[in-house]
Amino acid sequence: MSQLPVLISEAELNRQREIAALIAALPERPGSYHIVTYGCQMNAHDSEKLAGILESMGMREASDRLNADLVLFNTCCIRDNAERRALGNVVWLNELKKRKPGLMIGVCGCMVQQPLMAQRLIKRYPFVDLAFGTHNLHQLPAILYELLTQKKRVVSVSEQENLIAEGLPVRRQNDYKAFITIMYGCNNYCSYCIVPYVRGRERSRRMAEILTETEALIKSGTQEIMLLGQNVNSYGNGSDETFPQLLRALDAMGVPRIRFMTSHPKDLSDELIGVMAEGKHICNHLHLPVQSGSEVILQTMNRRYTRAEYLGRVKALRQAVPNIGLTTDFIVGFPGETEAQFEDTVSLVDAVGYDGAFTFIFSPRAGTKAASLEGQVSPEVAGERLRHLITAVEAGSSQAHRQMLGQMENVLVESVSKRDQNMVSGKGTRGITITLPGTPEDIGKIVPVKITSSAVNTLRAERT
Secondary structure, eight states: OOOOOEEOOHHHHHHHHHHHHHHHHOTTSOSEEEEEEOSSHHHHHHHHHHHHHHHHTTOEEOSSGGGOSEEEEEEOOSSHHHHHHHHHHHHHHHHHHHHOTTOEEEEEEHHHHSTTHHHHHHHHOTTOOEEEOGGGGGGHHHHHHHHHHHOSOEEEOOOOOOEEOOSOOOOOSOSSEEEEEOEEOOSOOOTTOOHHHHHOSOEEOOHHHHHHHHHHHHHTTOOEEEEEOTTGGGTTTTSSOOHHHHHHHHHHHTOSEEEEEOOOGGGOOHHHHHHHHHOSSBOSEEEOOOBOSOHHHHHHHTOOOOHHHHHHHHHHHHHHSTTOEEEEEEEESOTTOOHHHHHHHHHHHHHHOOSEEEEEEOOOOTTSGGGGOSOOOOHHHHHHHHHHHHHHHHHHHHHHHHTTTTOEEEEEEEEEOSSOTTEEEEEOTTSOEEEEEOOGGGTTOEEEEEEEEEOSSEEEEEEO
């Protein structure tokens, strides 16, 4: 079951604000910061909050880590490769710190929240100045103040996982798109996943707080919001507020585009599908991670749905929202996966026809059930399966994109093309990147277009 969330008191938040003001007045505080973010959109939004807190201390964002006085690594631990990349970059900064002794280096996020990881990190990397976990983000002012005033390295990892901090300062990456975290944690305990151990059990923000945040974003000109949670479908679990109710309320507010992720297939209700079909502002795209097409592997993963049930949800979605685009996640090389079971995954790709997919080789994470399962698949076999799966996904993506030729779309322009300065690109409502003629003045605007050509990962369009 979900945890009852505990709101961090206004008194505690005021204390952190007061400490931030004290730091802003310190003559030897860092003048600039740079945050390196790994992992999912929730980590990206956490980094926006970290940036907001640092700027409340009088710091400015540096263009890169070479020019920063404080570098923070906001880490991910979902896969081993993410940890190794983060630590490799941390080690790289050691050489920079030898030339720039005043440089401060911090590591935070999911990797640090793992048991004893912060202590091992500080011991192994003596040039790291501070380490704090996912549940301590709001305490950054106090952590940094201790480092600055007591001249000693700081480790702060809270085990109280049911906290929610409202009203933290946020420095958004742009003015036209915004993340809104609606819930934290996960109750599913998939056998391969470490998220429940580092993010805690599910707890949801109050709907009133989310609507207030959205209202402010609309007034500021935000064109698109992305609702975030490990399993947004179970938002409000244990209360009388549900995800379909939240979506209806947000849709009625008139924000131009609403997206959300991630959705767990077992919790994709008929009511939610109905809201997606009726909504005027809900994008016709759903990220629905399946992980495997094999009944046996799904059971071993503790996904709590069958292949047939997943395909049933896909059918219901397409009946209600005929032009919906689906994306997904796959793990290949899961312990015990046979060639026939892998082929079940490939056949699922063919059966669904995804717009795209994130594909990964199984990465054992200490503390999860799957890490100790027998039948670990060799890297060579897993690599070959991954290549085979990517080929199948790309074939399906190409077909899905070709079917969009001649269709009308609305593109939220995000950037100027690096290849052609007379072209711009952004995401259509299905979440596919679309390139069209334009200028920098189009960035942040929603432009109606007609699809004219397609490739594996992108579409081209003309303005209408």
